[in-house]
Amino acid sequence: MSSTHIDVSAVDLDELGAWMDEQGLPGGPITAVAPVSGGTQNVMVRFERGGVPYILRRPPQHARAKSNEVLRREARVLAALRDTPVAAPRLVAAQTVREPVFYLMEPVDGFNPSTGLPEPHASDAAIRHRMALEAASALAELGRVDPGLLPGFGRPEGFLERQVPRWMRELDSYGELAGYPGPDIPGLEETARWLESNRPASFRPGIMHGDFHFANLMFAPDGPRVAAIVDWEMCTIGDPLLDLGWLVAMWPMADGYVPGLASPREIVDCYAALSDRDLSAIDWYAVMACFKLGIVLEGTHARAFAGKAPKDIGDLLHAATLDLFARAGHIMRNSLESPT
Template identity: 80%
Template sequence: MTSTHIDVGVIDFGALGAWMDAQGLPGGDISGAVPVLGGTQNVMVRFERGGTPYILRRPPLHARQKSNEVLRREARVLAVLRDTPVPAPRLVAAQTADEPVFYLMEPVDGFNPSTGLPEPHAADPAIRHRMGLEAAAALAELGRVDPAALPGFGRPDGFLERQVPRWLKELDSYGRLDGYPGPDIPHLAETAEWLERHRPATFTPGVMHGDYHFANLMFAHDGPRVAAIVDWEMCTIGDPLLDLGWLLATWPSNNDHVPGLPQPGELVAYYTALSERDLSAIDWYAVLACFKLGIVLEGSHARACAGQAPRDIGDLLHATTLALFARAQEFMGGLLDRP
């Protein structure tokens, strides 16, 4: 084994090999173990065994309170998606009965656009434009998955009604942090009131990714196709249109990394053409995404004010919160109006 000189010491490769044998996977020595870098606090390691490459995903050595449960949910949803056209990492096998929970998946043959563009993407504006449309198409595919395949996975009843009170309560909780002066967020109350006043009366439950944005997508090396939607930590059963709202709320506005992406209205039109869902209230979902994400990021600002996080990062995220609430105003004013 080649794991002794790299930072993968949280993994017992002997026990992992025995477990893989019990799953009927190819045998042999585990070799080439290297960490997979990413924005998650979970551990991901790539290795090979029996000529087959794998990615192992497990909690960190000092697991967060919900780390194991999060991975149980991830493994469960990836098992369901394995037999669908949804581009997602392909689950190989999972150990969910004991802790630490872990699972194996096939490596994704793709790249993340937030780290730069390869060829032919860098040189071809048509490919870059199509990448944005493919992001909407992959999300529409996820919205077609039958939530009945994941019984008890979320709480779709009352999902929309819970959103604004839930996140206002979260924002209020930051007041317990010493040094946090309270939320200085223009249009906060106005946005909350608008959301409550315009909330859709009904929706069709479906599988949600929960954090659907461009940096959580990997694209094929040879074209604009989405190779995989990654980071399923927030997946649940809810209203899939909130995923589309999240994509719109976080859509790169300056296109530094991927110039020439479609405009938000184009994404909505493309999704609409591929989905049977009613998108007449898509503005509402985009505003809710700005509202929710802005409040989540304000939590880091509050912790920074209390000395629990770097102040420069807290200030940056507060600025992002303000930008999100400003974007919510644009959505409320008809940013997504389209022919």
Template identity: 80%
Template sequence: MTSTHIDVSTIDFDALGAWMDGQGLPGGPIGDVAPVLGGTQNVMVRFSRGGRPYILRRPPLRPRRKSNEVLRREARVLAVLRDTAVPAPRLIAAQTSDEPVYYLMEPVDGFNPSTGLPEPHASDPAIRHRMGLEAAVALAELGRVDPERLPGFGRPDGFLERQVPRWTAELESYGKLDGYPGPEIPLLRETAAWLERHRPKSFTPGVMHGDYHFANLMFAHDGPRVAAIVDWEMCTVGDPLLDLGWLLATWPSNAGHVPGLPSEDEIVACYAALTDRDMSAVDWYAVLACFKLGIVLEGTHARACAGKAPKDIGDLLHQTTLDLFARAQTWISR
């Protein structure tokens, strides 16, 4: 889960406790306060009150322009998912009317494999193999959620038609950064043209995670089951098969700590067995995911060229972009 290093004393726990009282949650002193460490986008703090554990999620102390709106969207999504079979953090209560927006959720009883594997996962190859398939199972479950439960969420009409122009324009915008020589990405135009020629003519709208890869999954301690899909900041209503493409595009680079994972074809077969979506263009979604993610990462390279990001990070992500476009060619040539 995304969070940041914070001084927990900057949170007004008296005000939080009063708000919790108004929500009918168990009273008493707030204790066992500790930051949940991780990324850089939002603040998460673990605490307990009235014998119940909580995770508080709120914007950073210096919020980005859309920080509060992102958390409003997250809370709305988690409220819908709360009574489904989708493995997601369970929302307890949310404060979305005033800023800063924040919400409370139950702690996830699970681990992220990017930090290493506990037992029995570390020594059982069958569990590790099944972990990969369970990633597809959890994604298929998300794809079954009725998007009508999130009215006005996203713009599913024309979703696929917008993708290549949207991300091509994003790439072109990097040219405004001084020092960026332009995108030196082999087969960039050819990939865009292939995507436009082979775009599926229709799709069934559904709820998308938007950044579905192994590092955004937490797994149960006692087996291969996905305990929770985390980081819902990019969630929208669109084509859920792009989530599958995203998983394939990043597979298994975001799961390097887990040896013995299933192949991409096994992932696709597992998902296909659990959905009634048209899977005939699955390669197209994998290519689109490579195209989109590659352009997103190239943005950091462009900022690095302009002196606005570390050069070593920019170089690393540029190479990742090249790797993604090369990977796209393997699906195009199939």
């Protein structure tokens, strides 16, 4: 989302200042107020008070039905992760009683690689290669966190069994959109059957980010380290290896804007070296991620038929869906050992 679309006036600075006083935060006038661009529809604003910089995150003025609840969940996750080694934005304080919900976090010193690479990353191939491995390392760190920090946050029992039926229902729901002829996705049924037949028998529940890929990572300005994992809207308690599958499934897209990244196999091996989780079924998790993401993207294609999304975007994302299912087919036949 472009910063020009963020309405800073959505934030009542007088109310914010009074609330910050109640929290015992540094006082004084609120200054240097500026919008922050990001990948979600939520409002993010940077400001300073008492010589301390902050980022405020809150729903848009015309909030979606679940906007406030999503922010409540995000604030709870960031509070739970605050005293762990996980590279997450550091929560300062949150207002979750009244709506609109909002929270304050410390600014992250870093950049998002989907918007371009600064120096030294742009000219140092070794740094670019290491960035992918640092992403795997950051994910392994999240996988080590005790899910007991977030009691009642998700439904880990039956989590893997629910995945294929859940996303097939999502795909079926697109049929309610006027004009959508139904999914024309080669390999759809074959992939669903393979996933059901090869599903891991068990897993160890952990905290999942839910949308772990390069566009949701910020990297340190001076090297390959992950400065922060951002956008925790999809976080739940489930199987953390789905995050690893998601990272691998989206890898061809990542390489488009960060050349010279480590290979999917290197990423998996790096994670394996840092985790005691059983990665013998990593192919299943990668195929599951292709399956889920392909169905999610097909939703925009379906909405385009109903005039609820631009046709060119719908066509583009349908092509991405076909690529993802083709990639799933390749992994089913050849495993991640072979490059696509």
